[in-house]
Amino acid sequence: MATTSADQPATRREGPREPSVRPAFTADGREDAVLLGLVAEQLLEQSEVPAILRASLERLSVLKDVPLCACLCVAGRDAAVIEHYDGSANPVKAASSLRLPEWLLDRLDRESLILGEDECREAGLGPGGPFPFPAAAALLIPFRSKAVPQGAFLFADHRGPRRLERSAALLHRLCDAVVSRIDHVALLEAYRSMTAELESMVRERTRDLAERNLALTREVEERRRAEEALRESEERFRTAFRTSPDAVNINRLEGGRYVAVNDGFTRITGWTEGEVVGRSSLEVGIWADPADRERLVALLGQSGSVENLEARFRMKDGQIRDGLMSARVICLGGETCILSVTRDVTVLRRAQSERDRLAAQFGQAQKMDAIGRLAGGVAHDFNNLLTVILSCADVLRREMADGGRGRTEDVEEILAAGDRARDLTRQLLAFARQQPVAPVPLDLAAVVRRNEKLLRRVLGEDVDLRVVVDDGLWPVLCDPGQMEQVLLNLVVNARDAMPGGGAIVIEARNAEPEADEPSGRHQGRRVQLTVRDSGTGMSPEVMAHLFEPFFTTKVQGRGTGLGLATVHGIVAQSGGHIHVRSEPGSGSTFEICLPRTSGEVVVPSADAGVRTARGGGETVLVVEDDPRVLRVTRRTLERAGYRVVVAKDGNEALAVAKAGPGAPDLLVTDIVMPGLSGRAVAEQLRELRPRMPVLFVSGYPQDLEGGGAPFGDATCLPKPFTPGGLLERVRALLDGGAGALDPGRRPG
Numbered sequence: 001m002a003t004t005s006a007d008q009p010a011t012r013r014e015g016p017r018e019p020s021v022r023p024a025f026t027a028d029g030r031e032d033a034v035l036l037g038l039v040a041e042q043l044l045e046q047s048e049v050p051a052i053l054r055a056s057l058e059r060l061s062v063l064k065d066v067p068l069c070a071c072l073c074v075a076g077r078d079a080a081v082i083e084h085y086d087g088s089a090n091p092v093k094a095a096s097s098l099r100l101p102e103w104l105l106d107r108l109d110r111e112s113l114i115l116g117e118d119e120c121r122e123a124g125l126g127p128g129g130p131f132p133f134p135a136a137a138a139l140l141i142p143f144r145s146k147a148v149p150q151g152a153f154l155f156a157d158h159r160g161p162r163r164l165e166r167s168a169a170l171l172h173r174l175c176d177a178v179v180s181r182i183d184h185v186a187l188l189e190a191y192r193s194m195t196a197e198l199e200s201m202v203r204e205r206t207r208d209l210a211e212r213n214l215a216l217t218r219e220v221e222e223r224r225r226a227e228e229a230l231r232e233s234e235e236r237f238r239t240a241f242r243t244s245p246d247a248v249n250i251n252r253l254e255g256g257r258y259v260a261v262n263d264g265f266t267r268i269t270g271w272t273e274g275e276v277v278g279r280s281s282l283e284v285g286i287w288a289d290p291a292d293r294e295r296l297v298a299l300l301g302q303s304g305s306v307e308n309l310e311a312r313f314r315m316k317d318g319q320i321r322d323g324l325m326s327a328r329v330i331c332l333g334g335e336t337c338i339l340s341v342t343r344d345v346t347v348l349r350r351a352q353s354e355r356d357r358l359a360a361q362f363g364q365a366q367k368m369d370a371i372g373r374l375a376g377g378v379a380h381d382f383n384n385l386l387t388v389i390l391s392c393a394d395v396l397r398r399e400m401a402d403g404g405r406g407r408t409e410d411v412e413e414i415l416a417a418g419d420r421a422r423d424l425t426r427q428l429l430a431f432a433r434q435q436p437v438a439p440v441p442l443d444l445a446a447v448v449r450r451n452e453k454l455l456r457r458v459l460g461e462d463v464d465l466r467v468v469v470d471d472g473l474w475p476v477l478c479d480p481g482q483m484e485q486v487l488l489n490l491v492v493n494a495r496d497a498m499p500g501g502g503a504i505v506i507e508a509r510n511a512e513p514e515a516d517e518p519s520g521r522h523q524g525r526r527v528q529l530t531v532r533d534s535g536t537g538m539s540p541e542v543m544a545h546l547f548e549p550f551f552t553t554k555v556q557g558r559g560t561g562l563g564l565a566t567v568h569g570i571v572a573q574s575g576g577h578i579h580v581r582s583e584p585g586s587g588s589t590f591e592i593c594l595p596r597t598s599g600e601v602v603v604p605s606a607d608a609g610v611r612t613a614r615g616g617g618e619t620v621l622v623v624e625d626d627p628r629v630l631r632v633t634r635r636t637l638e639r640a641g642y643r644v645v646v647a648k649d650g651n652e653a654l655a656v657a658k659a660g661p662g663a664p665d666l667l668v669t670d671i672v673m674p675g676l677s678g679r680a681v682a683e684q685l686r687e688l689r690p691r692m693p694v695l696f697v698s699g700y701p702q703d704l705e706g707g708g709a710p711f712g713d714a715t716c717l718p719k720p721f722t723p724g725g726l727l728e729r730v731r732a733l734l735d736g737g738a739g740a741l742d743p744g745r746r747p748g
Helices: 033-045 049-061 102-108 117-122 162-166 168-243 263-269 291-303 346-401 408-431 444-450 452-459 480-496 540-544 563-573 627-639 650-659 678-688 723-734
Strands: 068-075 078-085 097-099 113-115 137-143 151-157 247-252 258-261 305-314 320-332 335-344 440-442 463-469 476-478 502-511 526-533 577-582 588-595 619-623 643-647 666-670 694-698 715-718
Touching (some): 117 137, 137 162, 247 320, 291 320, 291 335, 346 408, 440 444, 444 502, 452 463, 452 480, 476 480
Parallel strands (some): 463 502, 694 715
Antiparallel strands (some): 305 320, 440 476
16 A cells, blocks of 8 residues: 655545455454454444554654554454555555464463564565565564454564664554554444434434324314313203203113203293202102103113103193103213103194094095085986986876887886986996906907997097007906996096097007006006097196096086096906096096906907796795885796795795795895895705705895805895896706806896
């Protein structure tokens, strides 16, 4: 490494110089050999120690008499040359390590020593040694420091030991100064390391304290806000508690003792706060029924809260009042309590009762009004029919009294009026959903096509009727006669909405359920019957009353107001629904949807006439409390060849049957009669003849359904009936074919 001369300033090397070959430290029996090696490694890594050595040795190099100097780090027998200098101006090249003999190490541990030329050769400092010249003499000064646990300064001279001996004292002092400086630097670096570590710890601690302080500040702020919110909540609760018009009270859950009550409690019950606080609700006697408190506690135990619990409470003056209570379990001062709010609903209940009473009276008044309109409409229509019947019958009587035979036209008018009266009765029963029905699997397409000619005659030539019926319609479960009436009523209603003529379209098709099906409609597969007209249409006000009985927009005498009400009743009775679309000036559309059914379709015979049903002398017992019906029934059966026995009530029927030579072949009896009913007569006569057929006759539809016929082989005949219908049923029962009658057709 380059050195400086006496007249040239020393050149300082920047940074440490790593030796080309690191010494391989060996233990050689020394326990601290490895530690020394590690310390030597650390010394080589320290940034300032080589610079101090360099600067110190450069001071030595200015002395011309000082030989080549090297600083060794010794570990075992190996020594590493840390720095070396020469007093000359020429660079010095030296080996970076050397191996010392054992005897030299032993002496070096105790004292410094000067080696002669022979000892230098023996120590490896002679020719071929680490220096560029063979050392003739060498001075070794051992030292120990914090940075170098075991080291030595080596001064080599190629001329001999005189100069070394002369400069030994000076070199010792310089070496001590260098070692002291090295220790100082080591301590300084340790101090700097400790300072840096301490500063890092301080910074970390400061940051941790800052974070904790920030968290503590936030916690304090949150707690302050929570306390403020709690104060506000308590103030709101206190205000609501004190000012609520309802009775608000706090009771302990265990025992029910009052903790606090509000002014509403005092105003409603009459008890002051001082009179109830500390006492239980049972002691005060506030519960009209103590079981209500048990019920309250049980409900609170299930969910922790109760809403709108109805109970009765006893006031201080003994009055019993109705209350609506809501309660919740709360914790107050570490104790479980009940916060309850009770509203006095006594006045509300009385007002509600009064409203219910007035509503019932209003509903009754509406019913009476409807009954009045119903009676007026029925009386009007029946008076017209009776006028025709009485007039024609009077004409026939006079003509027959004069010896004439009477005109057929009068008879036809009487029959037509009777049919019209029967239809009017059926419309009333259908409206009331009490018309006895015989539902069968029915093909609506066949019903529409079969009645098409009749409908065209009803409509007249100024109305264009178009019928669109899909093939393969699903069957529906309906009464054939009722469906014909529905179709006729809708068509007549459409015709009346077109006084100047127009067009009517009748459609029948299958309909699948829709995803956005309105509520209230049939949700499954159905058959849809549509009647659409091009008439005047209807306003929303008219549509709101469309299906009400006797509601009509026609002039006096043009309608009874039962047509659409009858349609609505029949459709509802058949399990379907009806939907109407209409606007003023745009016509109307009626859609009837009937649920699909399974079973074989029964096709009604619209043109089936009354079959001749002659008797063969069989005995028929007729029981009827109405003498006119009894006479007509007797004449009809006797003209047909039957032997007829009559009775005006049940007791007479039993007496006649028991007095005769044998039980009758057939019993025809009214169901509702004074004394014994028709069912009771049939039951007792069956004891005489167990398999005697029975035909029940009644004008009350409810008697003909839901168990009206108490026997499996009995059948029913509704009033009014025709002679042909009566004879057809009688013949069928006597022949044992009650079930052979066409179920889709009413007899007569």
